[in-house]
Amino acid sequence: MSRTPRQVGEDVWKTRIEKVNAELVTLTYGSVVAQLCKDFSNDYVQVNEQLDKMGYNIGIRLIEDFxxxxxxxxxxxFKDTAEIISKVGFKIYLNITPVVANWSSDNKQFSLIFDENPLADFVELPDDGKAMNELWFSNMLCGVLRGALEMVQLQVEVEFVSDVLxxxxxxxxxxxxxxxxxDEMPVGDE
Structure with missing residues (x-):
């Protein structure tokens, strides 16, 4: 009998993961974002790009662990991929299960709706008139998904379209x- 993605995610979360304190992760991530805002003089477009690049580099390595x-x-x-991302990937690494919704008619686009986002706990965006319109605080997640999916031969575009922050x-x-x-073979390998 085959296990559902939700069962796989729950089993791995319960038994095969060394847990890290969630508050430590949240505070560390918040410090990274704050430092990037400082380094780029609150140019939030550049901060978003850096978070995406950092996430991409994490994703291309994280897929092996996954x-x-x-x-x-x-x-x-792609529907199977969406279910695995939501019910297994997010469960294993962040202990959340976003809802898969808003499929396009060609099944090449969907949304993940987050009831909770542990990266955004204890966070308030800067009140400088720009952050609320330009900063995607959890943009690293976009890069993680883009990098991980690229390693399994899926080129995707990932972006936040709304944020409670x-x-x-x-x-x-x-x-x-x-x-x-x-799948491409390196030159000379046959």
Missing amino acids: LARTSSDRCRS RGQDTTEMKLTLIRVLE
Whole structure:
């Protein structure tokens, strides 16, 4: 009998993960964002880019850990990928399960709706007139997903479209499948 993605995520979270104090992660992440804001003189567009790049580098390494912990098979569709991201990936690493919603008619775009975001606990955006419109505080998550999915041959665009930190009703991340990458053999390997 095959286990559902939710069961896989719960099993790995309960049994195979060395836990890190959530508040420590939240405060450390907040310090990284604050330092980037300082380094880039509150140019939030550049801060968003740096968070995305940092996340991308984490994602291309994190996928190996994810695959080793879950023994996941290759997803058959982008819908399967969405379920694994939501119910297994986010559960394992952040102990949350965002809702998969807003599928496009061609099944190449969906949203993750977050009821909670542990990276944004204890956070208030700077009241400088720009942060509420320009800073995506948890943008590192976009890079993590982009990097991890690229390593399993899925080129995606990932972006936040709303955030409760900005005074909006929900925190929503949109993922769009650009293309399935072809497996390429290094030159000389056959």
